[in-house]
Amino acid sequence: MKTYDVAIIGAGVTGTSIARELARYKLDIALFEKEEELAFGVSKSNSGIIHPGIQNSPDSLKGRLCVQGNFLIRDLSKELNIDFKEVGELIVAFNEEEIRELLRLKKEAEVLGVPRLKIVDKTWLRQNEPNLNAEAVAALYAPTAGIISPYRLVYGLAENAVRNGVEIFTETKIENIIYSKPNFEILASKGLFRSRHVINSAGLFADEISKMLGIDYFKIRPRKGEEFILDKKKESLIHHLILPLPSKTSKGVIIIKTADGNPMIGPTAEDIEDKEDLSTSDSGFNKVLSSARRLIPSINDKDIIAYFAGLRPVAGDDFIINHENKAPGFINVAGIQSPGLTASPAIALLVANILKDNGLEIKKKFIFHAHRKGTIHLFQSPLLKIEKIIKKDPSYGDIVCRCEMVSAKEIKDAVKKGAKTMDGVKFRTRAQAGRCHGSFCATRIMKILAEERKILVTSVTKRGKGSEIVKEDRFCFQE
Ligand SMILES: Cc1cc2nc3c(=O)[nH]c(=O)nc-3n(C[C@H](O)[C@H](O)[C@H](O)COP(=O)(O)OP(=O)(O)OC[C@H]3O[C@@H](n4cnc5c(N)ncnc54)[C@H](O)[C@@H]3O)c2cc1C
Numbered sequence: 001m002k003t004y005d006v007a008i009i010g011a012g013v014t015g016t017s018i019a020r021e022l023a024r025y026k027l028d029i030a031l032f033e034k035e036e037e038l039a040f041g042v043s044k045s046n047s048g049i050i051h052p053g054i055q056n057s058p059d060s061l062k063g064r065l066c067v068q069g070n071f072l073i074r075d076l077s078k079e080l081n082i083d084f085k086e087v088g089e090l091i092v093a094f095n096e097e098e099i100r101e102l103l104r105l106k107k108e109a110e111v112l113g114v115p116r117l118k119i120v121d122k123t124w125l126r127q128n129e130p131n132l133n134a135e136a137v138a139a140l141y142a143p144t145a146g147i148i149s150p151y152r153l154v155y156g157l158a159e160n161a162v163r164n165g166v167e168i169f170t171e172t173k174i175e176n177i178i179y180s181k182p183n184f185e186i187l188a189s190k191g192l193f194r195s196r197h198v199i200n201s202a203g204l205f206a207d208e209i210s211k212m213l214g215i216d217y218f219k220i221r222p223r224k225g226e227e228f229i230l231d232k233k234k235e236s237l238i239h240h241l242i243l244p245l246p247s248k249t250s251k252g253v254i255i256i257k258t259a260d261g262n263p264m265i266g267p268t269a270e271d272i273e274d275k276e277d278l279s280t281s282d283s284g285f286n287k288v289l290s291s292a293r294r295l296i297p298s299i300n301d302k303d304i305i306a307y308f309a310g311l312r313p314v315a316g317d318d319f320i321i322n323h324e325n326k327a328p329g330f331i332n333v334a335g336i337q338s339p340g341l342t343a344s345p346a347i348a349l350l351v352a353n354i355l356k357d358n359g360l361e362i363k364k365k366f367i368f369h370a371h372r373k374g375t376i377h378l379f380q381s382p383l384l385k386i387e388k389i390i391k392k393d394p395s396y397g398d399i400v401c402r403c404e405m406v407s408a409k410e411i412k413d414a415v416k417k418g419a420k421t422m423d424g425v426k427f428r429t430r431a432q433a434g435r436c437h438g439s440f441c442a443t444r445i446m447k448i449l450a451e452e453r454k455i456l457v458t459s460v461t462k463r464g465k466g467s468e469i470v471k472e473d474r475f476c477f478q479e
Contacts, residue, residue: 004029005028006199007197008032009032010200013157014347017347019031021345030168031169034172041203042312042340048256049241063112066112069345081156083380085259089241091105091243120138129238133294175189182328183195197331198330200331200333213330220313221314222274225269227288228306234263265288279309284309319336377406377410401431406430411425422469
């Protein structure tokens with residue numbers, strides 16, 4: 001049996017960032033994911049904000065890693081050819097007391113090294129954010145805040161990691177780990193694996209993985225966040241991310257510019273027990289809408305086209321990133337709640353250093369392919385460019401999803417790059433993400449998925465086994 005140098009459990013943004021970082025070195029690396037596709041855990045349902053690093057305690061690990069991650073993501077997104085937009089954020093104050101709180105936040109963030117912060121006044125706000133509540137008196141402006149597509153980041157990291165030699169095993173649930181000095185025997189749903197080091201980046205289930213080795217000093221508690229997406233026609237509702245003053249447990253309801261243009265409002269922050277509960281609620285909706293309207297009064301509930309919930313994996317106030325002496329070679333990367341997306345490139349660097357400090361001999365590869373060829377997304381391209389793209393390859397002109405302008409070629413490319421399910425296609429291409437939610441294009445996408453994967457249409461699923469869409473193969477695909 002092959003002995004890997006490093007086994008990483010969980011292919012969310014944390015696990016794929018670590019895999020891609022370690023792929024620089026001469027190491028045999030395996031990345032395990034229990035779901036059918038990558039980014040189907042917490043990393044698929046978040047706000048997509050690259051936070052500047054305000055609102056974290058200056059002595060916290062997550063505070064330090066957030067600021068560093070915000071800096072690192074700029075080069076990383078260029079290397080991976082993923083759209084990162086530095087849109088800036090405004091934390092809004094409505095009275096003198098709140099302005100004092102802004103000044104406190106500014107001072108705290110400056111200790112952490114957040115650059116270019118300034119307090120802007122009412123006149124600035126009027127000019128730069130005309131839809132903001134006229135009663136707002138000032139805001140803390142952080143120009144380094146940005147937005148990114150969280151799933152496209154994971155897919156970009158994973159593709160690049162594979163290009164550099166990482167092996168990815170999907171639908172491979174880790175069921176037990178035994179420390180058999182100096183290796184770990186990893187019992188997975190697809191068989192037995194062996195590795196010298198194990199990194200636990202299993203998100204909501206990191207406590208259960210750690211417990212397999214008798215390390216149980218933390219528990220992951222899900223903190224639910226419900227989010228509501230507005231129609232793309234409202235793209236210019238806001239020009240920055242708009243935030244209220246934060247509470248102890250969350251950054252509050254934010255008006256978010258997303259990477260794909262739709263504004264989004266949310267999230268809520270509710271501690272729950274069930275790690276699988278992704279339901280949304282009327283109370284969540286009402287809370288989000290009223291909090292969002294306090295910032296932008298013109299938000300119309302009729303413009304909300306979709307909603308979802310995500311669960312933050314909370315293990316106390318801070319991230320847990322530790323080498324565990326009880327099982328030398330085992331590293332917990334747990335409790336990666338917000339701002340985990342932002343911090344992920346910095347977490348990966350920290351983990352590489354922890355491995356070095358604990359005896360892993362790492363030598364740089366002679367050749368590391370840092371750059372990933374970009375994917376064509378028609379919805380991101382200006383019309384003139386689209387004309388040229390279609391002229392060069394007419395299959396880009398075969399539009400499948402009309403709401404989001406996604407072609408058959410883009411869907412086929414997504415399948416070639418690893419999309420296996422309807423959600424996988426949606427996250428990669430945006431097909432089905434528009435106002436009609438796939439009413440017009442779902443059958444065509446299923447047909448493409450079945451043809452490209454050489455499977456029956458009855459085997460096409462929304463998000464993995466158990467979510468099949470048609471029961472009998474009586475589906476008529478005649479065109
Ligand atoms: C509503 C919400 C909004 C957020 N907004 C932001 C934001 O704007 N900016 C920001 O920086 N952060 C944000 N976050 C936080 C961010 O989403 C998380 O920190 C990040 O996605 C965590 O990634 P992860 O890889 O650690 O976990 P995950 O993405 O959950 O990855 C863990 C993976 O491990 C797999 N796994 C679990 N058990 C096993 C097993 N036994 N065997 C194999 N695989 C297993 C899971 O299937 C999963 O894919 C938000 C979170 C939420 C919920």
